[in-house]
Amino acid sequence: MPALGIEQISVFGMPPVEFVNMAADLGCRHVSMGLMSFGYNPHGYAPWSLRDDAGLRREMNAAMADRGVSISLGEGLGVRPGGDVRDQARDLDIMCELGVKRINMVSMDPDLSRSFDQYAVLAEMAAERGVESTTEFAPELTVADLPTALAAVRHVNRPDFRLLIDTMHLRRSGGTAADVAALDPALIAYVQLCDAPLTPRFATYFEEAMYERMAPGTGELGLLEVLKALPRDRVFGLEIPLRTEAEAGLSPHERLGKCVEAARSLFAQLD
Numbered sequence: 001m002p003a004l005g006i007e008q009i010s011v012f013g014m015p016p017v018e019f020v021n022m023a024a025d026l027g028c029r030h031v032s033m034g035l036m037s038f039g040y041n042p043h044g045y046a047p048w049s050l051r052d053d054a055g056l057r058r059e060m061n062a063a064m065a066d067r068g069v070s071i072s073l074g075e076g077l078g079v080r081p082g083g084d085v086r087d088q089a090r091d092l093d094i095m096c097e098l099g100v101k102r103i104n105m106v107s108m109d110p111d112l113s114r115s116f117d118q119y120a121v122l123a124e125m126a127a128e129r130g131v132e133s134t135t136e137f138a139p140e141l142t143v144a145d146l147p148t149a150l151a152a153v154r155h156v157n158r159p160d161f162r163l164l165i166d167t168m169h170l171r172r173s174g175g176t177a178a179d180v181a182a183l184d185p186a187l188i189a190y191v192q193l194c195d196a197p198l199t200p201r202f203a204t205y206f207e208e209a210m211y212e213r214m215a216p217g218t219g220e221l222g223l224l225e226v227l228k229a230l231p232r233d234r235v236f237g238l239e240i241p242l243r244t245e246a247e248a249g250l251s252p253h254e255r256l257g258k259c260v261e262a263a264r265s266l267f268a269q270l271d
Contacts (some may be wrong), residue, residue, distance in 0.1 A: 002232050005030030005072045011252045013041035015048050016060040018225035024067035026260045040103040072134040074100040074236040079107035079115045085122040096129050104134045107142040115142050116155040121160040132160035134189045138169035140205045162189035166205035168196045171221045181229035192239040195219030205238040215262040
């Protein structure tokens with residue numbers, strides 16, 4: 001069974017220590033983590049900041065050590081219009097303090113060439129700290145699909161800069177299981193797992209992506225074929241925000257527990 005993790009947007013604004021404990025309770029040994037609390041907060045959590053609160057960082061490190069959980073992906077880094085990734089050096093240092101060994105980057109800058117150059121700078125900054133990096137592609141991002149992500153990997157041209165495959169983004173951007181199977185497995189560093197319909201359900205792509213996905217095996221992405229094409233010795237992070245269930249009163253433990261079991265059932269079919 002591949003290693004399962006839980007991605008931060010799946011738990012909305014849950015505080016870090018509580019998040020670590022929930023992941024461990026569900027039998028997951030990994031979480032993804034940004035440095036600030038999520039904006040959407042249906043459970044009324046108090047705002048938190050790992051960037052500004054050194055005590056919270058110490059508490060999270062202690063909880064991870066106690067529960068056998070690690071941060072499999074540092075999030076919230078990337079290229080912004082008019083920004084310079086060099087300004088994110090302190091955030092990288094804080095992630096290293098939390099034991100992060102891999103960061104993910106996306107670009108919101110419409111200039112693709114500049115995005116690629118900034119990726120190269122940020123990847124080098126990460127590597128100087130012993131951290132590898134990935135690029136994520138998604139419709140409506142500057143790096144919108146698998147071919148563009150592969151072009152980014154070629155441009156950066158370093159072995160510690162590889163692909164993050166999100167199953168919803170892959171299929172919605174036109175990618176297929178055959179496209180994944182044709183890749184050198186070494187190019188794939190990390191997988192974010194969810195299901196979804198093939199036809200968009202919301203006015204904007206990101207409303208659906210950020211707030212309302214589906215448990216593995218309950219949508220139309222053809223996950224069994226996609227999973228067959230992916231290397232199994234990667235972390236599969238469950239990126240499954242379920243806003244409707246949260247607003248109906250289901251706790252994160254209830255929502256994500258069902259998703260963990262669905263993922264395990266899917267992998268059992270492959271075995």
